[in-house]
Amino acid sequence: MIEFQQVYKTYAAKGREIQALKPIDLEIPAGRIYGLIGHSGAGKSTLLRLINRLEDPGGGRIKVAGQDVTQLNASELRAFRRQVGMIFQHFNLLSSQTVADNVALPLKLAGEFSRQQIRDKVQRLLQRVGLEDQANKYPAQLSGGQKQRVGIARALATDPKILLCDEATSALDPQTTAQVLDLLNEINRELGLTLVLITHEMDVIRRICDQVAVLDAGELVEQGPVSEVFLHPQHPTTQRFVQEAEQMNEEKLHEDFDRVEGRILRLTFKGETTYEPLLAEVARQTGVDFTLLAGRIDRIRDLPYGQLTVAFKGGDLEAARQRLQDAGVHLEELR
Amino acid sequence: MNQFFSNIDAYQIWMATQETLWMLGGSLFFTLLFGLPLGVLLFLTGPRQLFAQKGFYAILSLITNILRSLPFIILMIVMIPITVLITGTSLGVAGAIPPLVVGATPFFARLVETALREVDRGIIEATQAMGATTKQIIFNALLPEARPGIIAATTVTAITLVSYTAMAGAVGAGGLGDLAIRYGYQRFQTDVMVVTVLLLLVLVQLLQSLGDRLVVHFSRK
Ligand SMILES: Nc1ncnc2c1ncn2[C@@H]1O[C@H](COP(=O)(O)OP(=O)(O)OP(=O)(O)O)[C@@H](O)[C@H]1O
Numbered sequence: 111m112i113e114f115q116q117v118y119k120t121y122a123a124k125g126r127e128i129q130a131l132k133p134i135d136l137e138i139p140a141g142r143i144y145g146l147i148g149h150s151g152a153g154k155s156t157l158l159r160l161i162n163r164l165e166d167p168g169g170g171r172i173k174v175a176g177q178d179v180t181q182l183n184a185s186e187l188r189a190f191r192r193q194v195g196m197i198f199q200h201f202n203l204l205s206s207q208t209v210a211d212n213v214a215l216p217l218k219l220a221g222e223f224s225r226q227q228i229r230d231k232v233q234r235l236l237q238r239v240g241l242e243d244q245a246n247k248y249p250a251q252l253s254g255g256q257k258q259r260v261g262i263a264r265a266l267a268t269d270p271k272i273l274l275c276d277e278a279t280s281a282l283d284p285q286t287t288a289q290v291l292d293l294l295n296e297i298n299r300e301l302g303l304t305l306v307l308i309t310h311e312m313d314v315i316r317r318i319c320d321q322v323a324v325l326d327a328g329e330l331v332e333q334g335p336v337s338e339v340f341l342h343p344q345h346p347t348t349q350r351f352v353q354e355a356e357q358m359n360e361e362k363l364h365e366d367f368d369r370v371e372g373r374i375l376r377l378t379f380k381g382e383t384t385y386e387p388l389l390a391e392v393a394r395q396t397g398v399d400f401t402l403l404a405g406r407i408d409r410i411r412d413l414p415y416g417q418l419t420v421a422f423k424g425g426d427l428e429a430a431r432q433r434l435q436d437a438g439v440h441l442e443e444l445r
Numbered sequence: 446m447n448q449f450f451s452n453i454d455a456y457q458i459w460m461a462t463q464e465t466l467w468m469l470g471g472s473l474f475f476t477l478l479f480g481l482p483l484g485v486l487l488f489l490t491g492p493r494q495l496f497a498q499k500g501f502y503a504i505l506s507l508i509t510n511i512l513r514s515l516p517f518i519i520l521m522i523v524m525i526p527i528t529v530l531i532t533g534t535s536l537g538v539a540g541a542i543p544p545l546v547v548g549a550t551p552f553f554a555r556l557v558e559t560a561l562r563e564v565d566r567g568i569i570e571a572t573q574a575m576g577a578t579t580k581q582i583i584f585n586a587l588l589p590e591a592r593p594g595i596i597a598a599t600t601v602t603a604i605t606l607v608s609y610t611a612m613a614g615a616v617g618a619g620g621l622g623d624l625a626i627r628y629g630y631q632r633f634q635t636d637v638m639v640v641t642v643l644l645l646l647v648l649v650q651l652l653q654s655l656g657d658r659l660v661v662h663f664s665r666k
């Protein structure tokens with residue numbers, strides 16, 4: 111578990127102080143994928159880099175597995191960093207070294223392994239990320255997705271317990287992004303690693319994260335399970351991220367409202383209810399008519415969900431509401 | 446044709462070529478030996494780098510700049526006492542090497558510093574995140590990544606040294622430059638001048654193409 115207690119960070123730039131991170135409290139549970147989302151300059155990278163102390167905090171405590179990492183001396187810090195892997199937006203591979211040598215580097219630096227051990231380990235890691243036949247190529251000969259796989263293999267070399275991902279998919283096309291996210295998902299599942307993942311795309315959060323924190327101008331404005339934050343965003347910044355991800359256009363939707371009669375509700379289904387013929391059943395039993403205005407059925411990590419904007423007309427609306435609520439559907443009144 | 450080259454003494458030219466090569470080889474060796482660490486030090490203590498040391502960097506930087514701005518011929522004369530102290534003579538190949546090294550080391554160190562600055566910061570960061578010591582970062586990441594740049598710097602330095610050796614010839618160091626000045630210039634033996642200049646040109650060309658080849662070989666981008 112990673113714990114932030116009143117951690118803040120200021121940078122001095124040209125005599126001015128930039129408050130990159132206001133005092134923040136945060137708990138990142140072990141073994142989960144934790145997402146950090148925010149606009150450019152929100153302080154995401156700063157927060158992430160505090161975890162492995164690439165940045166020193168201005169104040170506060172950062173605890174990893176109970177250990178206060180702000181108190182580590184230089185050699186303790188190096189040992190600690192070996193338990194924390196990191197991958198980057200621009201991969202940061204050594205262009206002068208082959209794929210195999212890049213993956214071998216953390217093992218070489220650790221200085222505890224024989225050549226044979228390193229060779230075996232590198233081979234296993236490359237197999238794990240599906241690059242066993244690229245071992246002798248140089249990074250420049252690989253595609254972006256392949257480079258990030260090398261980055262992942264390298265980050266896993268010292269068997270870390272935590273993997274930090276700074277915009278790991280932001281330089282990749284959508285299909286490659288999906289593949290890399292799948293790989294990260296597998297790694298979390300199979301190795302039980304804690305992943306902390308930065309992004310500015312809500313879609314990345316929705317696909318693989320369990321929990322999410324939203325950063326806005328150095329402040330933590332919202333946090334919680336992705337299913338909560340994504341389906342019921344509270345803060346305007348979060349709402350905007352969700353709308354972007356859902357390709358929702360609130361204005362157009364409100365124009366549509368004028369063209370239908372009756373009450374308008376947003377229904378949110380989670381889990382198995384998503385697949386039940388609930389809406390039709392309720393309509394039949396209570397005599398309400400309904401018009402679908404907008405909607406999406408998808409998954410949040412593994413959780414199926416549906417969110418529908420529906421106009422109801424006639425019949426017994428109160429009874430319909432009651433039945434939907436009894437079935438576990440969340441209702442939000444829009445008009 | 447024969448008449449034009451009447452003053453050419455093949456043995457003399459061969460000896461002078463050897464002297465030039467010795468001066469070049471010797472001074473290049475020591476320039477790399479001192480210049481590489483100095484370049485690394487300049488880089489590390491520079492602004493916003495791993496060991497940023499404002500005052501130290503400023504002083505080091507100033508010394509480097511002073512040595513670089515001193516005309517080589519003056520450096521040679523100023524250095525005579527020190528040269529004699531080190532090598533026992535201020536003449537010949539041995540007498541030429543100390544001023545050549547002092548002249549070329551700051552130049553090479555600056556080029557090394559620049560080559561190291563070209564290395565992507567992200568690479569240093571990634572290596573730090575692996576738990577590397579500063580020494581490991583230098584030897585396992587910075588130097589290998591800057592290798593093509595350092596080879597190019599070595600090429601430029603070697604070629605600069607060739608022209609310095611020619612100047613050193615003017616004050617008794619021997620070599621092709623000495624020949625060009627004593628015979629070609631002072632005795633109006635144009636043919637000697639042409640041959641020595643041609644030999645120097647061939648040397649420069651060889652160094653450049655060797656350097657370029659190595660850079661290409663070690664560039665994986
Ligand atoms: N080394 C630094 N020196 C001065 N200011 C910095 C430094 N690093 C970051 N900042 C400032 O701190 C703030 C937060 O930066 P940070 O890199 O954490 O943002 P981010 O959320 O990761 O943004 P992006 O999405 O663009 O990567 C920004 O205003 C940035 O300009």
Ligand SMILES: [Mg+2]
Nearest residue numbers: 154155156276
């Ligand atoms: Mg960032």
